[in-house]
Amino acid sequence: xxxxxxxxxxxxxxxxxxxxxxxxxxxxxxxxxxxxxxxxxxxxxxxxxxxxxxxxxxxxxxxxxxxxxxxxxxxxxxxxxxxxxxxxxxxxxxxxxxxxxxxxxxxxxxxxxxxxxxxxxxxxxxxxxxxxxxxxxxxxxxxxxxxxxxxxxxxxxxxxxxxxxxxxxxxxxxxxxxxxxxxxxxxxxxxxxxxxxxxxxxxxxxxxxxxxxxxxxxxxxxxxxxxxxxxxxxxxxxxxxxxxxxxxxxxxxxxxxxxxxxxxxxxxxxxxxxxxxxxxxxxxxxxxxxxxxxxxxxxxxxxxxxxxx
Amino acid sequence: xxxxxxxxxxxxxxxxxxxxxxxxxxxxxxxxxxxxxxxxxxxxxxxxxxxxxxxxxxxxxxxxxxxxxxxxxxxxxxxxxxxxxxxxxxxxxxxxxxxxxxxxxxxxxxxxxxxxxxxxxxxxxxxxxxxxxxxxxxxxxxxxxxxxxxxxxxxxxxxxxxxxxxxxxxxxxxxxxxxxxxxxxxxxxxxxxxxxxxxxxxxxxxxxxxxxxxxxxxxxxxxxxxxxxxxxxxxxxxxxxxxxxxx
Amino acid sequence: xxxxxxxxxxxxxxxxxxxxxxxxxxxxxxxxxxxxxxxxxxxxxxxxxxxxxxxxxxxxxxxxxxxxxxxxxxxxxxxxxxxxxxxxxxxxxxxxxxxxxxxxxxxxxxx
Numbered sequence: 235x236x237x238x239x240x241x242x243x244x245x246x247x248x249x250x251x252x253x254x255x256x257x258x259x260x261x262x263x264x265x266x267x268x269x270x271x272x273x274x275x276x277x278x279x280x281x282x283x284x285x286x287x288x289x290x291x292x293x294x295x296x297x298x299x300x301x302x303x304x305x306x307x308x309x310x311x312x313x314x315x316x317x318x319x320x321x322x323x324x325x326x327x328x329x330x331x332x333x334x335x336x337x338x339x340x341x342x343x344x345x346x347x348x349x350x351x352x353x354x355x356x357x358x359x360x361x362x363x364x365x366x367x368x369x370x371x372x373x374x375x376x377x378x379x380x381x382x383x384x385x386x387x388x389x390x391x392x393x394x395x396x397x398x399x400x401x402x403x404x405x406x407x408x409x410x411x412x413x414x415x416x417x418x419x420x421x422x423x424x425x426x427x428x429x430x431x432x433x434x435x436x437x438x439x440x441x442x443x444x445x446x447x448x449x450x451x452x453x454x455x456x457x458x459x460x461x462x463x464x465x466x467x468x469x470x471x472x473x474x475x476x477x478x479x480x481x482x483x484x485x486x487x488x489x490x491x492x493x494x495x496x497x498x499x500x501x502x503x504x505x506x507x508x509x510x511x512x513x514x515x516x517x518x519x520x521x522x523x524x525x526x527x528x529x530x531x532x533x534x535x536x537x538x539x540x541x542x543x
Numbered sequence: 544x545x546x547x548x549x550x551x552x553x554x555x556x557x558x559x560x561x562x563x564x565x566x567x568x569x570x571x572x573x574x575x576x577x578x579x580x581x582x583x584x585x586x587x588x589x590x591x592x593x594x595x596x597x598x599x600x601x602x603x604x605x606x607x608x609x610x611x612x613x614x615x616x617x618x619x620x621x622x623x624x625x626x627x628x629x630x631x632x633x634x635x636x637x638x639x640x641x642x643x644x645x646x647x648x649x650x651x652x653x654x655x656x657x658x659x660x661x662x663x664x665x666x667x668x669x670x671x672x673x674x675x676x677x678x679x680x681x682x683x684x685x686x687x688x689x690x691x692x693x694x695x696x697x698x699x700x701x702x703x704x705x706x707x708x709x710x711x712x713x714x715x716x717x718x719x720x721x722x723x724x725x726x727x728x729x730x731x732x733x734x735x736x737x738x739x740x741x742x743x744x745x746x747x748x749x750x751x752x753x754x755x756x757x758x759x760x761x762x763x764x765x766x767x768x769x770x771x772x773x774x775x776x777x778x779x780x781x782x783x784x785x786x787x788x789x790x
Numbered sequence: 791x792x793x794x795x796x797x798x799x800x801x802x803x804x805x806x807x808x809x810x811x812x813x814x815x816x817x818x819x820x821x822x823x824x825x826x827x828x829x830x831x832x833x834x835x836x837x838x839x840x841x842x843x844x845x846x847x848x849x850x851x852x853x854x855x856x857x858x859x860x861x862x863x864x865x866x867x868x869x870x871x872x873x874x875x876x877x878x879x880x881x882x883x884x885x886x887x888x889x890x891x892x893x894x895x896x897x898x899x900x901x
Binding site: 687717 | 822823824825826827828841842843844845848849867869
């Protein structure tokens, strides 16, 4: 997927934040046992027209065997009756079923793999498999559904902000976020997004707010014990304040760099924290300020104007 | 009755009508049916006040405009004390800002089989979708917070059916809290208004709280004012320059 | 029985009127419609309710109730607390629900 277009996120980009792996992955995965043979591999690859098969023992993923492994086995004159466990790749890179697609897209890019087995975050059981093709298919389906829904909303609400020059009334919406609740990550942004949609803001405005807010929400979930998002909505602009009681950012300049992350390893293993997302927030907002004090917390403000200034 | 200003007229107003969006309202409460009945009953102004939502107002307004009836957008908000408060608004922006504020303080999902369908429609009575929020539930806001929010979005705050035994400010809170800035009180039996101790001198309106087509306009208030606009109604409730509410 | 004894037995959290826990409790009233509390509660009753609005203090004061137990761990509004202090009304919080609080009070002899 191409890198971010300044200030104009596409609908697809927005969806990669919103869609979770479980919504696009293939369930009903054909699996093998460690003592299955390479003959079984050949049969399944041929019959199911797939290119990789997870290997499972006691419901746990222990490896993956692919078409490449089979070819190498043939080239090396390996035994067709040999056990899969001797040919499979162990230490498989997996993704969690509740991860947003955007994380997985990044993993595909970095790893060069063609597929990731999907496991449940809690019990680590294999629940599906995901390829780039599945992501594209999932995005297309969601695009179609959303298009129809948004058409209805636009029809119903688009006139709310017509002819409004300036107005004193501000709608303030507050969202509490608990740190470490990865399963709920993104829920508050999704609420804000739905509110903006009902209020009749333009899809492009909503997209910018949603991506920037999602990044802010993720930072609170990943790095801090708790925080709050406050959205101040006016007809001409949307202001978001993300405040947390977290550890603070020691070096704000560094944090603003693409890909820089202070996320601890265990957080990265959960599939989060590839970068702090601050450059994304800056990209998609019209104004952004960040104040952070170590051991006290971070106060992030960004503004998105609904019309060109 | 004072009729000193010659340019004032009486407008028949039923400010509290539910639509098929309210789970407890009849499914026949669609824009066309409501407007047809309002016209039959000779109403000039109708208030559309569904429970904790205003999603059918755009359709109602379009239908009303065709028949020359003034529709005012409102929400019947349930406070955390389970007191019903009507918020009426002058434009859709204020109305929908209020709706979002209500939604963010309203939790739970509707059970259609138990509580009823919450149908969102267009002005042609076509179904656009179903609201899945628990609209019959109570918000997390106190009556004071509800009234303050209504005013923040330039609205008019009216305590619903204060003489009912449930969901009314007097039944639930014993009496009207001192300092609560209500703009008017809605009463079901106007003849008994003198028997209710409201603490201070409030303006009363009466309305149908219709959940069924036949009930529309069965009670209404007469607004003596210049024209059928939201701002005139506001002035009328303040008894400005001889304007008054007759019930 | 005094409020103090009830606080101890039911493990209530006292949030106002700590100095007035020696008031004698004569019977109880449970209900959330303040109009009904005004009509049917009696002097000296302890009132079990889930309402947290400031009006509960006015009702308790005018009916000379001995105290208020707020159920389900609800926290009263700031204004309520302020009024409670002014009116010297003991207000307690229980994490139990109305049914259980009423049952336990009955059990220990508040009838």
